[in-house]
Every structure is written in structure tokens, then in C-alpha cells.
Amino acid sequence: MLDxxxxxQHVIGEACxxxxxxxxxxxxxxxxxVSIFRHGIRSTLPAGLKLLSGPGxxxxxxxxxxxxxxxxxAGRDDCLxxxxxxMIRVPGSAGSLETRSSxxxxxxxxxxxxxxxxxxxNPDMTVVFIAVGFETTAPATAVAVKEAADQGVxxxxxxxxxxxxxxxxxxxxxxxxxxxxxxxxxxHVSVIIGSHAFAEIVDDFQRPCVVAGFEPLQIIESLxxxxxxxxxxxxxxxxxxGAVVSEAGNTAAQKMIAExxxxxxxxxxxxxxxxxxxxxxKEEYARFDAFRRFGVEDKPGEESSGxxxxxxxxxxxxxxxxxxxGTRCSPxxxxxxxxVSSEGTCAAWYKYGQRK
Amino acid sequence: MCGxxxxxxKEIEQTMTNDPKKVLLAHxxxxxxxxxxxxxxVLPALENDTLAALGDSAHLELDSSRICFTTDGYVVxxxxxxxxxxxxxxxxxxxxxxxxxxxRPVALALSLIIEEGLEFDVLDRILRxxxxxxRENNVSVVTGDTKTVERGSADAIFITTTGVGVKxxxxxxxxxxxxxxxxxxxxxxxxxxxxxxxSQREGISFDSPLESDCAGLAGLTGALFEKVSGIKFMRDxxxxxxxxxxxETAEGSGKSVSISETAIPVGPAVQAAADMLxxxxxxxxxxxxxxxxxxxxxxxxxxxxxxxxxxxxxAAIIGEIVPTQDAPLVKLTTRIGGTRIVQTxxxxxxxxxx
Numbered sequence: 219m220l221d222x223x224x225x226x227q228h229v230i231g232e233a234c235x236x237x238x239x240x241x242x243x244x245x246x247x248x249x250x251x252v253s254i255f256r257h258g259i260r261s262t263l264p265a266g267l268k269l270l271s272g273p274g275x276x277x278x279x280x281x282x283x284x285x286x287x288x289x290x291x292a293g294r295d296d297c298l299x300x301x302x303x304x305m306i307r308v309p310g311s312a313g314s315l316e317t318r319s320s321x322x323x324x325x326x327x328x329x330x331x332x333x334x335x336x337x338x339x340n341p342d343m344t345v346v347f348i349a350v351g352f353e354t355t356a357p358a359t360a361v362a363v364k365e366a367a368d369q370g371v372x373x374x375x376x377x378x379x380x381x382x383x384x385x386x387x388x389x390x391x392x393x394x395x396x397x398x399x400x401x402x403x404x405x406h407v408s409v410i411i412g413s414h415a416f417a418e419i420v421d422d423f424q425r426p427c428v429v430a431g432f433e434p435l436q437i438i439e440s441l442x443x444x445x446x447x448x449x450x451x452x453x454x455x456x457x458x459x460g461a462v463v464s465e466a467g468n469t470a471a472q473k474m475i476a477e478x479x480x481x482x483x484x485x486x487x488x489x490x491x492x493x494x495x496x497x498x499x500k501e502e503y504a505r506f507d508a509f510r511r512f513g514v515e516d517k518p519g520e521e522s523s524g525x526x527x528x529x530x531x532x533x534x535x536x537x538x539x540x541x542x543x544g545t546r547c548s549p550x551x552x553x554x555x556x557x558v559s560s561e562g563t564c565a566a567w568y569k570y571g572q573r574k
Numbered sequence: 575m576c577g578x579x580x581x582x583x584k585e586i587e588q589t590m591t592n593d594p595k596k597v598l599l600a601h602x603x604x605x606x607x608x609x610x611x612x613x614x615x616v617l618p619a620l621e622n623d624t625l626a627a628l629g630d631s632a633h634l635e636l637d638s639s640r641i642c643f644t645t646d647g648y649v650v651x652x653x654x655x656x657x658x659x660x661x662x663x664x665x666x667x668x669x670x671x672x673x674x675x676x677x678r679p680v681a682l683a684l685s686l687i688i689e690e691g692l693e694f695d696v697l698d699r700i701l702r703x704x705x706x707x708x709r710e711n712n713v714s715v716v717t718g719d720t721k722t723v724e725r726g727s728a729d730a731i732f733i734t735t736t737g738v739g740v741k742x743x744x745x746x747x748x749x750x751x752x753x754x755x756x757x758x759x760x761x762x763x764x765x766x767x768x769x770x771x772x773s774q775r776e777g778i779s780f781d782s783p784l785e786s787d788c789a790g791l792a793g794l795t796g797a798l799f800e801k802v803s804g805i806k807f808m809r810d811x812x813x814x815x816x817x818x819x820x821x822e823t824a825e826g827s828g829k830s831v832s833i834s835e836t837a838i839p840v841g842p843a844v845q846a847a848a849d850m851l852x853x854x855x856x857x858x859x860x861x862x863x864x865x866x867x868x869x870x871x872x873x874x875x876x877x878x879x880x881x882x883x884x885x886x887x888x889a890a891i892i893g894e895i896v897p898t899q900d901a902p903l904v905k906l907t908t909r910i911g912g913t914r915i916v917q918t919x920x921x922x923x924x925x926x927x928x
Contacts, residue, residue: 570914
């Protein structure tokens with residue numbers, strides 16, 4: 219393995235020397251972020267190559283307005299909130315689910331199946347599943363909604379905050395941060411959407427896109443492949459994760475998403491409103507849509523004072539550039555979502571010691 | 575054995591009607607049933623004269639005026655897991671706290687908080703395990719207490735053990751003794767206990783099964799202290815895992831610790847489970863592992879004593895004490911040759927693992 223790493227490092231080093239400028243590669247997957255830190259990958263790269271973490275952590279990209287709706291529903295006596303654990307500590311305008319959970323109506327679930335079970339066990343309450351995540355978690359939500367419809371579990375609904383990765387990458391290159399030279403494309407999401415989904419980024423923006431898994435060797439070799447392309451002045455789509463990711467992706471999961479959801483414009487933390495980037499339930503499943511059932515809407519929210527998570531998510535700053543990082547904002551007392559989620563960029567910088 | 579609580583009418587009624595195979599609230603009432611619980615279940619399992627006297631306190635004759643004293647509560651779920659159970663854990667955990675402090679564990683106090691409805695079969699299995707583990711570790715349970723609580727007020731059984739150990743003359747431990755160049759040693763693979771518990775809880779199985787490393791370390795640590803003079807610091811790596819112990823070592827000594835990922839023993843099943851669930855194996859709990867800081871010239875001797883002992887066959891020197899630059903840190907060289915910092919985990923990654 220060390221031989222291959224040395225070869226990849228050599229390619230990266232040569233590209234940096236040849237280009238003689240800062241090369242910026244962005245990963246858009248929280249698992250990549252953690253793997254890069256855990257294996258100390260940054261420390262093996264030349265100074266000319268900068269790795270940025272983009273909008274890849276589902277909890278982090280969720281807008282403040284959505285969190286406030288979650289808290290509003292958690293405040294109702296007739297609702298039982300079912301959520302993935304990561305969402306529990308994300309602060310809204312007033313408190314978090316953790317501080318609200320003392321009322322006993324917030325439950326952490328490991329799957330949508332658990333949320334449905336919760337609904338069956340509590341027929342007098344409406345179970346609201348906090349449906350966040352990218353194309354990786356959306357199919358499971360779709361399955362749960364279909365199952366609820368088929369079996370008549372009418373006290374179940376979802377608050378969809380599901381997001382799509384490609385529109386976010388387009389929004390970044392389209393204005394928010396066009397200094398990104400290339401993308402290390404997310405392994406998990408690619409399993410669902412297929413590597414070919416990134417072709418439009420390559421074609422429309424001439425940026426190399428390389429799909430990678432999570433082993434450190436594969437990440438470094440993917441970075442080397444990107445550097446090779448940049449050095450040659452080309453932009454190609456390549457998958458280094460071919461054993462797991464196909465070109466077409468998981469068509470059954472894609473069909474499931476398409477049958478249940480429509481893609482509409484939606485608000486992202488830091489990135490603002492992005493066209494066709496957010497999933498809402500189709501009309502035929504409207505009764506399972508918590509927004510419609512309770513007549514609530516997520517207005518674009520404001521970030522906590524001083525919090526720069528939005529800029530972190532766009533790769534405009536690195537966490538230590540935020541005045542709150544490691545001082546007022548830490549994993550024990552997070553102010554922004556990037557410090558809450560274990561896959562958040564700020565949490566990874568904090569945990570693995572990449573301080574100022 | 576105290577617990578003078580009035581038996582209420584409801585409890586008497588339960589006594590009349592409930593399943594005789596299950597613990598009743600009345601078993602904690604301080605009356606006849608409490609006496610039966612102790613006589614029929616506790617004493618046979620833990621068998622020793624000091625305990626059998628059933629005084630309010632045990633009388634111990636210690637051969638030293640220097641003693642170590644510690645206590646720990648155990649609330650692990652599930653109660654039984656591959657490699658151990660809550661009873662074995664309750665003995666080993668407290669024995670290990672005494673052992674790594676440089677003492678020979680002598681006596682334990684045992685406090686049981688039992689939820690109404692616990693089956694006696696389960697209680698007996700736990701008590702037998704406590705008895706066996708105590709005998710294996712040459713330590714006696716000499717006093718104790720039992721309480722019962724209403725259904726829902728505890729989760730099956732909670733155990734607290736308090737232990738006394740006699741300080742070994744040979745052991746001289748302290749952060750202040752740690753010097754640059756000292757070696758850092760661990761007695762075997764890390765993460766086994768924590769990953770076993772989490773995989774049990776999540777119902778995940780692997781090709782090669784996970785098994786907790788739950789074990790009493792006093793025999794091995796006693797041999798080390800007796801034979802090697804250069805042991806400067808020792809701590810058991812329980813909750814928070816290896817990362818927490820190394821961070822404490824750096825902070826306490828004011829010196830940095832440099833470790834190598836490839837030198838740290840990790841079983842393949844543990845590594846696979848941790849990778850799958852996204853855990854950093856350095857943060858995962860152990861229940862039969864100690865970290866020792868040893869002077870460089872005695873490190874190999876320590877390693878060979880460990881490797882000759884059943885609880886140290888996979889022992890390894892994983893790093894050394896190095897000078898501090900800005901602040902004392904734990905620096906890890908990763909398997910790809912990168913470096914990163916290791917910190918005390920802050921989260922609650924694994925609930926109720928011990």
C-alpha cells in the first residue's frame with residue numbers, strides 16, 4: 219500500500235509544481251471529511267494542494283428555518299418526533315430537540331422502519347419523521363411513506379428536508395465558490411445516483427469529478443487522478459470506486475424516490491435557495507407530508523449570531539477562521555450544525571486537532 | 575446487609591400472588607424475603623466467612639497501612655454478552671482500578687439494585703459469575719447491600735462494587751515520573767468490549783465473532799510490578815478507550831505522546847465493525863486492557879512478561895514519550911504515513927457499555 223501511496227504523492231507533487239498555483243479540491247461527503255482527517259491525509263499532501271469540505275453533511279446543510287419547524291412541531295402535545303440522532307443537538311432559534319426532549323416526545327430512531335413502528339405503537343399521537351439527508355437516505359423515507367399508505371398508518375408523516383447533491387455542486391460553481399478546481403465525488407450518494415450523474419458538472423463547468431470510496435489509499439489515488447487531469451488541462455469523470463458504484467446507480471432506489479417525491483426549489487444553509495434541490499412528497503402522498511398536515515412552512519432562517527457555518531459549507535473559510543471555533547463553539551456546546559454532527563467539518567477539525 | 579424499609583400492603587399482596595421465580599419488591603423490604611434472597615442466592619455464590627458473618631461492616635486485617643480504595647457502578651446492557659456479563663464486569667472493573675494503581679486487590683463490597691420482576695435464574699447467573707470472577711482474581715466480596723425498586727425504576731439490575739487493595743511496595747507510579755524517551759505499552763488488542771456491546775445492541779453479526787476482553791488484570795500487573803522496576807505510570811483503558819488514557823497521560827505529565835497506528839493491536843472483526851459503524855477504534859471501550867509507561871531500558875522486559883501471560887499475548891509497544899512543542903499532545907502516525915492529533919472523545923458514542 220505504501221508504494222501506491224508514494225506513487226500517488228509523486229503525481230500530486232508534480233502537478234502542484236507544474237501548475238505552480240493553489241489547487242483546491244472539494245469533497246462533498248461527510249464520510250470523506252472524517253476519513254481525510256482520521257487518516258491524516260492532509261498531512262501527506264504538499265502545501266499547494268488544498269482540500270475543502272463542501273456541503274456534504276446532511277445535518278449541516280439543513281436550513282435554520284427547517285430546524286425551527288421541527289422545534290415548533292416538537293412543542294405540540296399531539297406530535298411524537300422521530301429523528302436520526304444527529305439532529306438532536308442542532309440548535310434552532312430557540313433551543314434544540316435535546317432541550318425539548320425532556321417533554322418525552324422526541325425519540326431517536328435508527329431507521330424509518332423504527333419510526334413507522336413508533337407510529338403503530340402510539341395510535342393516539344402523530345409521529346413526525348424528521349427526514350433529512352441526501353439521495354442516500356431518501357429511498358428509505360420513500361419506502362416508509364409507501365408502506366404507511368399501503369397499510370393505512372395514517373398517524374405517520376414525514377417532514378422532508380431531503381436534498382440533492384448535484385444541484386448544490388452546480389450552485390457552488392455557479393457563483394458561491396467558483397474557486398473549486400475539482401470535486402472528490404461522494405461514494406455513498408454515487409451508489410444511488412450512479413457515477414454518470416456527475417457528467418453534467420464535468421460538461422457544464424469543465425471540472426474534474428472523481429468518485430471515491432473511503433479507504434485512505436483510494437482517497438489519495440483519487441486526488442492524484444484529479445491532479446493528473448488538472449495538470450493535463452483536462453476535465454473528466456472517473457470512478458475509482460467501481461467495485462461498488464455503477465454508472466447508472468441503483469435504479470430501483472431512484473425509482474422509489476421518483477415515485478414519492480418531486481424536486482423543488484429549496485433553501486440550504488449557506489448556499490441559500492437552490493433550484494430543483496429539495497424533495498417534497500408528491501400530491502398523492504400529501505397526507506403524509508407534515509408541512510401540509512400541520513400547515514407549517516420553513517421560512518429561510520437566520521444563523522446564530524457570529525456563526526459562519528454557511529461560509530464553511532461553501533468552502534469559503536476553514537473552521538479556524540470562525541471566531542467562535544474552539545472558543546464559544548465546541549462539540550460540548552455547539553453553536554452551529556457543523557460542530558454538532560460527527561460528520562460536520564467543524565467537529566472533524568476540532569476532534570482531529572486541526573486547530574489554528 | 576441493611577435496608578429497613580417497611581413492607582407495604584401492595585408488596586405483601588404481590589408476595590402472595592407473584593411468580594416465585596422472580597424478584598419482588600418485597601425482596602428489598604428488609605424482612606424474611608430479604609433474608610432469603612441473601613441466604614439462598616447471594617451467600618452461596620460468593621461464599622466466604624467474612625461475608626457470611628453478615629455484619630454491618632466487614633472487618634479486614636490488612637498487611638499494610640498503604641491501601642488503595644475505589645468504587646464503580648455498572649449498568650451495562652445487555653446483561654450477558656460474549657466474553658462476559660454485568661457480574662464479571664463489576665468485579666473486573668473494580669479489580670482493575672485497584673491493580674493499575676499499583677495495588678493487590680483484597681476485598682470488594684457489592685451493592686445490588688434490582689428491578690422488581692427480575693428472574694432469579696438471571697440473578698443467580700450474575701451472582702455465580704461474580705463469585706467465580708472474584709475467586710479467579712483472589713479477591714473476596716466481604717460486604718454488600720441489596721435493594722429492590724419498582725418496575726421501571728431500574729433496568730433489570732444495577733451493580734456497584736467498591737474495592738480495597740494493598741499497595742505494592744514495588745509500585746511507584748505517577749505522572750511526575752514520566753520522562754522523554756519512555757515507552758508506551760498496551761497488553762493487547764483494543765476496542766473488543768465496546769464493539770461487542772454495540773454489535774449486540776444493534777443486532778449486527780460478523781464472520782468472526784466479537785468477544786469482550788473483560789478480564790481482571792491484577793495477576794499480570796502484580797507480576798510486572800514485582801519483576802520490573804521501571805514502570806512509571808499505568809491506567810486501564812475503559813470508557814473513552816485508548817484515546818482517553820493517552821490524552822490524560824499527555825496532559826498529566828505535560829509531555830507529548832507519539833504513537834504509531836500500525837503498532838496498535840486491533841482484531842480484524844473489531845476493525846471491520848468500527849469501520850462499518852463509523853467509530854474510531856481508539857475511542858472504543860476496553861475492559862481488560864492497561865496502558866503502561868515504562869522506561870526505555872525495561873520496555874522489552876515488560877513486553878516479554880506480558881506476552882508470557884494469557885492476558886498479554888498480543889501486548890505491544892505502541893509509542894513513546896516525546897518533547898512537547900506548544901502544548902502536550904497525543905500524535906498518531908497513521909498507517910498511510912500521515913499524522914494527526916488524538917483527543918479525549920467528547921461524545922456519548924456508546925450508551926451504557928459498562
